[in-house]
Amino acid sequence: MAEFSAPFDESPIATQSQWSRMARRWGLDGVHATDPADTTLKVVGNGSGNVTLAVGEAFVNGFYYKNDTTKTIAVTPNAGGAARVDLVILRASMSAKSVTAVYKTGGTSAPALADDEEGIYEIPLAQCTVAAGSSVVTAVNVLDRRWFTGRGAAPSLPGARRPSVKSQLLVEGTNLYVGDGAGWKFLSSPGIEEGFYTPQWSAGGANFHWGTFAKNDGRYVVRGKRVDVNIHVIPTANPPASDEPIMVSLPPGYPAAYDHRSILNWAYTSNNDEGSGIGVAVIYPTSSTTKIARLRYSMSDSLSSTATPNAFSVYTNKPWNIRTGDILTIDGSYWLA
Incomplete structure (x- = not known):
């Protein structure tokens, strides 16, 4: 096929087919309405031998359609012995050179829509059910089936x-x-679909790691001002004992907001017969906006249910001696500045 481009002074849009092909790129087929609740080109049944089509405009196969007054469309009588499912459609016809509203009969299910862009092309407006031996359609037997088109952003x-x-x-x-x-x-607003980083762990002012072949993965997604983060650790060596709580870095370049504390969840499981625990990972902005400053858990010094609980921090060596094969996961969200 030879190349074609238009419209130019020496190469105009000369046929309706060329126009249709070009105009279909401008917008989707459908009714022009700002909201599906609008009555634009809506079909209504009133229990008579007709349905009515409201005023409105539409695109069909790249062609413009306008109905500027309420249109009455006759219902085809159902001479059969079972209910029939029909459609009211907008039909663009290349041979008739027009777009018209048409009542199209079906059977036990709605009729298929023609989709020949060079011949007959149809879009639905409503589905009508006609009882056996009847020629009327009531309001409850009309279902809205309009396609809608719209503008770009x-x-x-x-x-x-x-x-x-x-x-x-x-x-x-x-x-x-x-x-x-x-x-x-x-x-x-735009964000980062998914990012990965290597979390930096510390206790007090000293950094530490979980072993040469440890799993120490961080992944994050940024959505506007919110960061979803997951940190997953499986040590291959014991970290050094410390008198300072565990801290871990947030994704680089995404510091937490300073005006409030963000709280995430953590879960720990020992692979060395020391049990497990859950708690909250807290970002204290006054301490650091680039780190989770504490892994906290709640407990009481008493067995009484009325005793006041308290929150304690996790260390590398207490309440568990974290070591090879254990699993520590932090998961949650925080807000950017």
């Missing part, structure tokens, strides 16, 4: 937003909003 300047448009997407800087007709609601 609109760019915007901070402080100079256009009035809110329902279901419209708005891009402002790197943030995405959606309109509800009254205002613009924040949806999301």
